[in-house]
Amino acid sequence: MSIALASKAAEPWSRRMSRVLLIRALRGRGTRSTDWGEALIAEFEETVGRWEAVRWSASGLRVAWRQRRGIAPSSAGAAVAAPPSLRRRLRRYLVIGLVVVVAGVLINWQVATVKDVPSMAMSPTLRPDDKVVVDKLGFRIFGVHYGDVVTIASAAFGPGGGSDDLFRRVAGLPNDTIECRDGRVLRNGQPVAESAQSPRTNCTSVTVPAGSVYVLGDNSDNAIDSRQLGPIPESDITGSVLFRLWPPLR
């Protein structure tokens, strides 16, 4: 059955989506639903605005779902479903549990995870054994910015760096000119705010190449960072710190 053609062009997608879902749910593969199903579909066209359409459709989907499970709306008094059997409930809990575990594993792997801080390099901001939540996905979409604390694959620090990712702060992005003067790191001639002055700060001037970042540890006196290593490839960034989980206060 066709839909109202006149208003189709100006119709918001949520309305169109609701109609398609409703028709699909009620008719299945067939061309006609039950009488009440067809009535529901027809009356959908009477709804005004997107929210009413969405609510109408959602409620229609609910009966369609119940009908599919054998609780026909016309059978007398059966609008209230019998409580599911113990076996059915157990199976439902099992499925929910499995979905939660699988989703958790996937999220932990690809989206965000909790990491231990391995070293003093980011002290006093982050100390060894602090727990932080690290975003593993968003920084790939939105990029990294000045001042972000990122995790870097230890391989970027050469052999002997251990296997834990290391935490450093982004001080320079592609095309920035970085130099060290009087114990301070300068980006395009301006001191980098997050980097403390340190007698150890001494580096070769460099323009950060495309696809690289210049990273520093907050603990300027001790950290091994781009001052010694130079810019590191962006591809070695494994995550971006969102917040410190533990300790919550310091």
Added chain:
Amino acid sequence: MEDPQGWQYGYPLSKVTELAPGTLYPILNRLEDSGLLVTRWEPADRPGRPARHMYQLTADGVAFARTHLVKPAKSTRARRAQIPGIAT
């Protein structure tokens, strides 16, 4: 009940009763099954529109409604309690 013998559409009924269609249609179905309601299809008034289902109370339905309807209730819960065939 303002027009007890009139033909009604589902959408306005849903508005008046404040029932979601998922609740309303099963009720209409049961009323039809128990002979309190007759239905018919009305061809679309505009091209491209689907035919609409219409509902009318039978004489039994009107009588049933008269005996069961009291003054319009204030709360939704109380209103639901007045509607035959709905579990409260």
